[in-house]
Amino acid sequence: MIARWLEYALFLAIVVGLARPAGLYLARVFAGERTWLDPVLRPVEHGLHRLLGVRPEAEMSAGVYFFSFVLFGVLGTLVLFALLMIQLALPGGPADHYLSTPMTPDLALNTAISFATTTTWQAYAGESTLRYLTQTIGLVSQNFLAGGAGLAVGIAFIRGFAREKSATIGNFWVDLVRALLWVLLPIALVGAVILMWQGVPMNLTPYTQAHTLEGQTQVIAQGPVAALELIKNLGTNGGGFFNVNAAHPYENPTPLTGFVALLAIAVLPASMTIAFGEMTGRRRAGWVLLGVMVAMFVAGLWVCDLAEAAPPAHLAAAHVVGGDMEGKEVRFGVGDSVLTAVVTSNGATGSYSSMHDSFEPLGVMVPLVNMMLGEIIFGGLGTGIYGVIMITLVAVFLGGLMIGRTPAYLGKKVTVAETKLVAVYMLLTPLVVMGLGAVALVAKEGLAGLGTNAGPHGLTEAIFAYASSMANNGQTMASLNANSLFWNATTGVAMLVGRFGMAGLALVLAGRFAAQGRQAVTSGSLPDDTVAFGLLVIGTVIIVGALNFFPALALGPVFEALQR
Amino acid sequence: MTEAATSPETSAESERSRALAPYLAQLRPAIVGLALLTLITGALYPVLIYGIGQIAFSAQANGSLERRGGVVVGSRLIGQPFARPEYFQPRPSAAGAGYDATQSSGTNLAPANPKLIGAVADASAAYRKLNGLTPDAPLPIDAVTSSGSGLDPDITPANAELQAPRIATARGVPEATVRSLIASHTRGPDLAVLGQSRVSVLELNLALDATAPPRHPK
Numbered sequence: 113m114i115a116r117w118l119e120y121a122l123f124l125a126i127v128v129g130l131a132r133p134a135g136l137y138l139a140r141v142f143a144g145e146r147t148w149l150d151p152v153l154r155p156v157e158h159g160l161h162r163l164l165g166v167r168p169e170a171e172m173s174a175g176v177y178f179f180s181f182v183l184f185g186v187l188g189t190l191v192l193f194a195l196l197m198i199q200l201a202l203p204g205g206p207a208d209h210y211l212s213t214p215m216t217p218d219l220a221l222n223t224a225i226s227f228a229t230t231t232t233w234q235a236y237a238g239e240s241t242l243r244y245l246t247q248t249i250g251l252v253s254q255n256f257l258a259g260g261a262g263l264a265v266g267i268a269f270i271r272g273f274a275r276e277k278s279a280t281i282g283n284f285w286v287d288l289v290r291a292l293l294w295v296l297l298p299i300a301l302v303g304a305v306i307l308m309w310q311g312v313p314m315n316l317t318p319y320t321q322a323h324t325l326e327g328q329t330q331v332i333a334q335g336p337v338a339a340l341e342l343i344k345n346l347g348t349n350g351g352g353f354f355n356v357n358a359a360h361p362y363e364n365p366t367p368l369t370g371f372v373a374l375l376a377i378a379v380l381p382a383s384m385t386i387a388f389g390e391m392t393g394r395r396r397a398g399w400v401l402l403g404v405m406v407a408m409f410v411a412g413l414w415v416c417d418l419a420e421a422a423p424p425a426h427l428a429a430a431h432v433v434g435g436d437m438e439g440k441e442v443r444f445g446v447g448d449s450v451l452t453a454v455v456t457s458n459g460a461t462g463s464y465s466s467m468h469d470s471f472e473p474l475g476v477m478v479p480l481v482n483m484m485l486g487e488i489i490f491g492g493l494g495t496g497i498y499g500v501i502m503i504t505l506v507a508v509f510l511g512g513l514m515i516g517r518t519p520a521y522l523g524k525k526v527t528v529a530e531t532k533l534v535a536v537y538m539l540l541t542p543l544v545v546m547g548l549g550a551v552a553l554v555a556k557e558g559l560a561g562l563g564t565n566a567g568p569h570g571l572t573e574a575i576f577a578y579a580s581s582m583a584n585n586g587q588t589m590a591s592l593n594a595n596s597l598f599w600n601a602t603t604g605v606a607m608l609v610g611r612f613g614m615a616g617l618a619l620v621l622a623g624r625f626a627a628q629g630r631q632a633v634t635s636g637s638l639p640d641d642t643v644a645f646g647l648l649v650i651g652t653v654i655i656v657g658a659l660n661f662f663p664a665l666a667l668g669p670v671f672e673a674l675q676r
Numbered sequence: 677m678t679e680a681a682t683s684p685e686t687s688a689e690s691e692r693s694r695a696l697a698p699y700l701a702q703l704r705p706a707i708v709g710l711a712l713l714t715l716i717t718g719a720l721y722p723v724l725i726y727g728i729g730q731i732a733f734s735a736q737a738n739g740s741l742e743r744r745g746g747v748v749v750g751s752r753l754i755g756q757p758f759a760r761p762e763y764f765q766p767r768p769s770a771a772g773a774g775y776d777a778t779q780s781s782g783t784n785l786a787p788a789n790p791k792l793i794g795a796v797a798d799a800s801a802a803y804r805k806l807n808g809l810t811p812d813a814p815l816p817i818d819a820v821t822s823s824g825s826g827l828d829p830d831i832t833p834a835n836a837e838l839q840a841p842r843i844a845t846a847r848g849v850p851e852a853t854v855r856s857l858i859a860s861h862t863r864g865p866d867l868a869v870l871g872q873s874r875v876s877v878l879e880l881n882l883a884l885d886a887t888a889p890p891r892h893p894k
Contacts, residue, residue: 119869164705180705237781239780240779252721257710308728309732311740314737316726317738320741320751325882325885330750330756331777339725339726354825355781360827361753366866367871367872427796435817438822439822441823447872470783470785473787565786591785672786
C-alpha cells in the first residue's frame with residue numbers, strides 16, 4: 113500500500129508543483145506577452161493570421177466567439193467524416209485483410225463527432241479498422257485542433273471574469289493558433305520523443321510476421337503510434353491507436369510512459385486554476401479552486417484504491433494472492449492502473465490502461481462519478497475550468513441565500529439571468545445521461561449492446577457510456593457492443609450536447625460577466641477565496657451530484673457490490 | 677439614417693446583414709484555418725516525429741523486435757504464447773485466440789461474472805497441475821487472470837519463481853541457474869516508485885535458450 117501511495121503522492125506533488133509555472137505561462141501566452149518561444153513562433157503566427165484573414169486586434173463578442181468555435185468543430189467533423197468514408201482508398205498499411213470492421217456511415221459519423229469534440233469515444237478497434245494515414249491525417253490532427261479549441265474557450269471564459277464593461281472576450285482564431293503553437297505542439301513534440309525512447313513505435317511498415325520460439329507465427333500490428341500517443345493525452349482526448357488504448361504495450365510500454373501520459377493529462381487543466389487567479393488578479397481564488405480539485409481527487413483515488421487492491425472476493429475459492437489483476441497489466445499493477453483510471457476519468461481523457469469492465473463495482477464507480485460530475489477535478493483542457501466554476505457559482509448562489517445577499521463571485525453579480533444559465537448547465541448532464549440511459553434500457557436496440565455482463569453491471573455499462581460521451585471523456589466499459597446504429601447515434605448526440613451545449617452556456621455567461629462592472633468587496637460579501645469557501649464548493653458538488661445521480665448509482669454499482 | 681426614412685425595408689435588411697456580418701466573416705478563417713492547421717498537426721508534426729524516431733530510436737520506432745539468427749522471433753514489448761513445459765508461460769490472454777497481436781483485448785468480464793470465475797478456476801487448476809502445486813497453495817493473481825491488452829509481455833517475479841522448478845526439471849539444469857536468470861531479468865518499478873516489478877517472458881525464455889538449451893531441441 114505504501115508503494116502505491118508513494119506513486120500517487122509523487123504524481124500529485126508534480127501536478128501541484130507545475131501548476132503555478134504552467135498557469136503563469138498560459139496567462140502570458142493568451143495575453144500575447146513575450147515568451148522565450150517568440151523568436152521562432154511569432155513569424156509563424158503572423159503568417160497564419162495573414163492566410164486566415166484574421167486581424168488579431170479585432171475581438172469577438174461571446175456570440176461570435178461561440179459561433180467560430182462551433183463552425184470550426186462542425187467543419188472538422190464533416191472533413192473527418194468524409195476522410196473516414198474514403199479511408200480504404202488511402203495508400204499504406206495496414207493491409208486490407210486486417211481491416212475487418214466496415215466503416216459504416218453511422219460509425220464514421222460517430223467517430224468524426226467523437227474526435228472533433230475531444231471525446232474520442234471509439235466504437236471500433238484501431239488495429240482492425242483504420243489505415244495508418246487515417247490515424248495521422250484524420251485523428252492526430254483533430255486531437256490537436258479540438259484540444260486547442262477547448263483551451264481557447266477556457267481562456268475566453270476566464271476573460272469574462274477578468275474584464276469589466278467589455279463587449280468582447282477575445283478572438284477565437286488568435287487563441288486557437290496560440291494554443292497550438294505555444295502550448296500543444298511544443299509539449300507534444302518533447303513528450304513524443306520521451307515515449308519513443310521508452311519504446312512507443314513510430315513506423316509505417318506492414319504488420320510484422322514473427323516466428324515465435326515455439327515455432328508459431330505471430331502477426332504484430334504496427335503503426336505511427338507515437339504521433340498520436342502524447343497529444344491524445346495532452347489535448348485530453350484519449351482515443352487509442354489500438355483497441356485496448358493505453359493498456360497496449362506499444363501505446364504504453366513502461367510505467368514511466370504511463371506516468372508521462374498522466375502528467376500530460378492533468379498538469380495543464382490543473383494550471384488553468386492558477387491562470388484564472390492570475391488573469392483575474394485573484395490568485396487566492398485560483399489556489400482555492402485547485403485545492404478543491406486536489407481534495408476531491410484524493411477522495412476518489414482512496415475509494416478506487418481500496419476497492420481494487422483488496423483480493424477479489426469472487427476469486428477466494430481459487431486461493432489467489434494480490435489485488436484485482438483481471439484486465440490489468442503486470443507492469444502497472446493495481447496502483448498505476450487505479451491512478452490512471454482516476455486521472456483519465458477526471459481529465460476528460462479516455463486513455464485507460466486497464467479494463468474498467470473488470471473493476472470491482474465500487475472501483476468503477478469512481479470513474480463513473482468523476483464523469484457524471486462533469487469533469488470538474490482538473491477536467492478537460494480548457495473545459496475543466498468552466499466546469500469547476502459552474503459548480504462554484506452554484507455554491508455562491510447557496511452561500512448568498514444563506515447570508516441574505518445578492519450572490520457575487522470575484523465581484524461579478526450572479527443575478528437571475530446568470531443563475532438560470534448555471535442551472536441549465538447543471539441540469540444538462542443528468543438530463544442527457546439519465547434520459548438516454550433510460551431509453552437504452554427499454555429499447556431492444558439498446559439492450560442488444562449489453563450482451564456480456566448481466567444484472568446491475570449491465571446498467572452501469574449503459575450509464576457509463578452516456579456519462580463518458582456527455583463528459584467528452586471517451587472511456588468505456590468495453591464489453592458494451594457500441595458499434596450499432598442505436599449506440600452510434602445516441603452517444604453521438606450526447607457528445608455534441610456535452611461539447612457545444614456546455615461551451616455555449618459557459619461562453620454566454622462569460623459574455624454577461626465581461627459586460628458587468630465589478631462590485632466592491634465589503635464586510636458583507638461572501639468571501640470567495642478561503643478554505644471555508646472551498647469546503648462550501650465541495651459540499652455543493654456532493655449535494656448536486658447525490659441529488660442527480662444517487663438513484664442510478666444505487667441500482668448499478670452499489671447494488672452490484674451488495675450482491676455478494 | 678436618411679435612407680431609413682425613405683425605405684424602411686432596405687434598412688431592416690441592411691440592419692440584419694450588419695448583424696450577420698461578424699458571423700459570416702468567420703467562414704474564411706474556419707475553412708483556411710482547418711486546412712492549414714490540419715496540415716501542420718496531421719502531416720508536418722507526424723512526419724517530424726517519424727523522422728526523429730527513425731533516426732534516433734530506430735529499434736523502438738520499428739516495434740522493439742527481437743531477432744535470433746536473423747529471424748524476427750517477436751517483440752520485446754508484445755507477449756507471445758508459450759505452452760511447452762520448458763518455457764516460462766505468460767498470463768492467460770483474451771486477444772483473439774490468445775496473444776493475437778492484431779486483436780488486442782481483455783476479457784471485459786465483470787468480477788462476479790460466472791464466466792470469469794470459471795476461467796480463473798480452470799486457469800488455476802491447470803497452473804497447479806503443470807507446476808506440481810497443491811490445490812490450496814496460494815497463487816500470484818497475475819498467473820490466472822487475463823491482462824487488459826491480452827498482450828502483456830510480463831509476469832510477476834513471484835509467478836516466475838513458482839515456474840522455476842518445472843523449468844529446471846524440463847531442461848535438466850539446477851534450479852539455481854533458472855532462479856538466477858529470473859533475478860537478472862527482473863525489472864523493478866520505474867524510478868523506484870512507478871508501477872511494479874516484472875519479468876519479461878520472451879526475454880527470459882530467450883536467455884534460457886541461450887544458457888540452458890532444452891534437452892531435446894527440435
